[in-house]
Amino acid sequence: MQSLAPWMGILSWLWAAAVAAHPTPPAIWAESAMVKVRPETPPRFQPELELTAARNEFASFQVVLHGGSAGLRSVSASPPGFEGRRARIHGEDVLLYREALLDITTPTPPGTAGRWPDGLVPDVDEVVGEKRLAFPFDVPAGESRALWVDVHVPAHAPPGRYSGGVRLKGAGFVASVTVHLQVVDAVLPSTSSLRSAFLLWPPHVCRAFTGDPLCPVETQVRLLKRFHRMALEHRITLASGFPRQVDQPTWDLPDYDTFASRWGPFLAGRAPNRLSGARMTAMQYLGPGNGASLAEFQSQAEARGWLSRAFDYVGDEPPYGTSWAEATARAGLTRTVAPRLRTLLTTTVTELENHGLLEDIDLDTVLVNFIDGTLPPYVGNQRPKYDDFLSRPGRELWLYQSCASHGCVPGEPPLPENTPGQGWPSYMVDRSAAKARGMQWLDFVEGARGELYYQTVGLLSTAWTTQFRFNGNGDGTLFYPGLPSIIGGTTEVPLPSLRMKLIRLGMQDYEWLKLVSDAGDPGYARAVARQLIPHAWAVPDDGAAFDRARLLLIRRYQQLRPECAGP
Structure with a gap:
C-alpha cells in the first residue's frame, strides 16, 4: 500500500498557502459580562451592546479582541464616558480592567484544563487611584483577549438613555465599540439587603x-x-x-x-x-x-x-x-x-x-x-x-x-x-x-x-x-x-x-x-x-x-x- 505521508505534506502546504493568501482579519466586539472569554473564543460581530441598570447599580460588560491571522500589538484602551440628555457618567464611576488568564492544569471536576480569565488588572485601581499596567498588551494570532468594564450609575443620575464608547488603539489600528445604557428610575441600596x-x-x-x-x-x-x-x-x-x-x-x-x-x-x-x-x-x-x-x-x-x-x-x-x-x-x-x-x-x-x-x-x-x-x-x-x-x-x-x-x-x-x-x-x-x-x-x-x-x-x-x-x-x-x-x-x-x-x-x-x-x-x-x-x-x-x-x-x-x- 502506497504511503499517504507525501500527500499529507502537500495538503498541509496547500492549507498554509491558502491561509497566507487569505488572512483572517482581527475582530473587536462588545460582549456581555456573562461570557468567560478564553483564548479559543472565536471572533464574532457585535459592535454595540445594550445595558439596563438602576441608579446606584453597577453595570458591567466586556470588550473582546481576536488577533486574527497576524495578531494585535501594543493595544491600549480609554475608559468610556456615558452621555445622557441631562447628565454624564464618567470618571471614577467607570473602571477599565485587562483580564488576566489563569493557566489551569488540573480542572475542577468535571471542568476543562487550559487558560481561564479571572484576575483583573486595572487601568486605574479603585482603592488608591494609581495608574497601573493594564496597557499596553498584545493579542496573539488566532487568540482572543478581553477587557472588563464596570459602570457605576450614580445615585443621583437622571433616568434615561446614555451612550458611550470604548476607544482602542494599537500598532496600525484604531477601533471602538458602542454601549447604550438605559438607567431606570429605581435606586439600589448601598448596603446589601442580603x-x-x-x-x-x-x-x-x-x-x-x-x-x-x-x-x-x-x-x-x-x-x-x-x-x-x-x-x-x-x-x-x-x-x-x-x-x-x-x-x-x-x-x-x-x-x-x-x-x-x-x-x-x-x-x-x-x-x-x-x-x-x-x-x-x-x-x-x-x-x-x-x-x-x-x-x-x-x-x-x-x-x-x-x-x-x-x-x-x-x-x-x-x-x-x-x-x-x-x-x-x-x-x-x-x-x-x-x-x-x-x-x-x-x-x-x-x-x-x-x-x-x-x-x-x-x-x-x-x-x-x-x-x-x-x-x-x-x-x-x-x-x-x-x-x-x-x-x-x-x-x-x-x-x-x-x-x-x-x-x-x-x-x-x-x-x-x-x-x-x-x-x-x-x-x-x-x-x-x-x-x-x-x-x-x-x-x-x-x-x-x-x-x-x-x-x-x-x-x-x-x-x-x-x-x-x-x-x-x-x-x-x-x-x-x-x-x-x-x-x-x-x-x-x-x-x-x-x-x-x-x-x-x-x-x-x-x-x-x-x-x-x-x-x-x-x-x-x-x-x-x-x-x-x-x-x-x-x-x-x-x-x-x-x-x-x-x-x-x-x-x-x-x-x-x-x-x-x-x-
Missing part, C-alpha cells in the same frame, strides 16, 4: 504582600482596610477581616475605642466608597472563648450599634470541623453570658434537633447541597423543615457553598448533577459565569437572610499562578494581590477576581427580587427565580438567561411602581 459573611484569614494576606504570614498588626490594619473597601464595593462583607495577634487566632484588640477608630467607618457606612454609605452586614466575634470576653463584646457592640450584625461562630460542620460536644459547649456559654449575641453553626435543622441545640442557635447556616439535595437524607426540597425553627424570634436561615458542589477529594467520580447546562452554584474559576451568579437567586427562593463563604484569600500568595485547593480552582480565593511588581504603581492593593464581579451581579439580582417582592408581587419574583433555577443543583450555564430574568424583574417593578417607569 447579609454576607465572607471570611478572611489575615496571615494569608500578610504572606501575599510581605512574604511572611506573621506581619505586624500595623501592616495588617493598612492592608485590611483596603480589602474591606474592595469587598463593600462588591456588595459583600469580610466579617472576619480584622487583625489577629501575631501567631494567634484571636483578634488584636488593644481596646474597643481603638477598634472602633479603625473599623467603625466600615461598620457605620462612613468609609470612602463609590456605594456611598455601604455598611458591613455581618461581624464575627474573634475574641477569646471565655465568658468575660464574650460579655464585654456584647456590651460594647450593643453600645456602638454593631450587635444586630454580630455573631459568634460556635462550630463548623460538626462532627468534622468541630465536635458536637465543642459546639454545644460554646453555644451554651454564649447563650448564658451574652444572650443577645447571635450564634451561628453550619449544620441542618435536623441535626440541631438531634443534638438539642434548637434553643441555642440563631443563624442556622446550611450547605446548599442539603437544602435541595440529590443524596439521602436530603433528597428534594428540605426548606419546609425549617419553618418551625424560623418562626422563633431572632432565628435566620443562611446558606453556603463548598467543595461539596464539585467533589472535595481528587479522584472521586464527578457529581452527576454537574453536567453541561446545569449543576450546583460555584465560585470556581473554571465554571461558567452563570454558576458564580446563581447562589444569590437560591438565597432568595429559599428565604435565606445571609450567605457564608469560608475563605476569600486562601491561596492569595499564588493566585496569579495557581488556586487549586480542595479539588477546585479558586476554592477559598476570590482576591488577587496587587503588588507593584506585578501591576505597576507604587502602592500594594487587593484586586478583584472576575468571579467577584459576578457575585456582585448576583447580589444586585437579589435586590431586584426583593424590590419586586416588596412592591407587592413576591409570587412573581419567586416564579422568575424558579424558572431560571428550578433546583439548587440545576443552575444553568446560559448567562443570557440571567440577564433575561433580571429584565423581567425590572419590567415588573416598573409596572408595580408606575411612577418609576422612566421616560
Whole structure:
C-alpha cells in the first residue's frame, strides 16, 4: 500500500498557502459580562451592546479582541464616558480592567484544563487611584483577549438613555465599540439587603504582600482596610477581616475605642466608597472563648450599634470541623453570658434537633447541597423543615457553598448533577459565569437572610499562578494581590477576581427580587427565580438567561411602581 505521508505534506502546504493568501482579519466586539472569554473564543460581530441598570447599580460588560491571522500589538484602551440628555457618567464611576488568564492544569471536576480569565488588572485601581499596567498588551494570532468594564450609575443620575464608547488603539489600528445604557428610575441600596459573611484569614494576606504570614498588626490594619473597601464595593462583607495577634487566632484588640477608630467607618457606612454609605452586614466575634470576653463584646457592640450584625461562630460542620460536644459547649456559654449575641453553626435543622441545640442557635447556616439535595437524607426540597425553627424570634436561615458542589477529594467520580447546562452554584474559576451568579437567586427562593463563604484569600500568595485547593480552582480565593511588581504603581492593593464581579451581579439580582417582592408581587419574583433555577443543583450555564430574568424583574417593578417607569 502506497504511503499517504507525501500527500499529507502537500495538503498541509496547500492549507498554509491558502491561509497566507487569505488572512483572517482581527475582530473587536462588545460582549456581555456573562461570557468567560478564553483564548479559543472565536471572533464574532457585535459592535454595540445594550445595558439596563438602576441608579446606584453597577453595570458591567466586556470588550473582546481576536488577533486574527497576524495578531494585535501594543493595544491600549480609554475608559468610556456615558452621555445622557441631562447628565454624564464618567470618571471614577467607570473602571477599565485587562483580564488576566489563569493557566489551569488540573480542572475542577468535571471542568476543562487550559487558560481561564479571572484576575483583573486595572487601568486605574479603585482603592488608591494609581495608574497601573493594564496597557499596553498584545493579542496573539488566532487568540482572543478581553477587557472588563464596570459602570457605576450614580445615585443621583437622571433616568434615561446614555451612550458611550470604548476607544482602542494599537500598532496600525484604531477601533471602538458602542454601549447604550438605559438607567431606570429605581435606586439600589448601598448596603446589601442580603447579609454576607465572607471570611478572611489575615496571615494569608500578610504572606501575599510581605512574604511572611506573621506581619505586624500595623501592616495588617493598612492592608485590611483596603480589602474591606474592595469587598463593600462588591456588595459583600469580610466579617472576619480584622487583625489577629501575631501567631494567634484571636483578634488584636488593644481596646474597643481603638477598634472602633479603625473599623467603625466600615461598620457605620462612613468609609470612602463609590456605594456611598455601604455598611458591613455581618461581624464575627474573634475574641477569646471565655465568658468575660464574650460579655464585654456584647456590651460594647450593643453600645456602638454593631450587635444586630454580630455573631459568634460556635462550630463548623460538626462532627468534622468541630465536635458536637465543642459546639454545644460554646453555644451554651454564649447563650448564658451574652444572650443577645447571635450564634451561628453550619449544620441542618435536623441535626440541631438531634443534638438539642434548637434553643441555642440563631443563624442556622446550611450547605446548599442539603437544602435541595440529590443524596439521602436530603433528597428534594428540605426548606419546609425549617419553618418551625424560623418562626422563633431572632432565628435566620443562611446558606453556603463548598467543595461539596464539585467533589472535595481528587479522584472521586464527578457529581452527576454537574453536567453541561446545569449543576450546583460555584465560585470556581473554571465554571461558567452563570454558576458564580446563581447562589444569590437560591438565597432568595429559599428565604435565606445571609450567605457564608469560608475563605476569600486562601491561596492569595499564588493566585496569579495557581488556586487549586480542595479539588477546585479558586476554592477559598476570590482576591488577587496587587503588588507593584506585578501591576505597576507604587502602592500594594487587593484586586478583584472576575468571579467577584459576578457575585456582585448576583447580589444586585437579589435586590431586584426583593424590590419586586416588596412592591407587592413576591409570587412573581419567586416564579422568575424558579424558572431560571428550578433546583439548587440545576443552575444553568446560559448567562443570557440571567440577564433575561433580571429584565423581567425590572419590567415588573416598573409596572408595580408606575411612577418609576422612566421616560
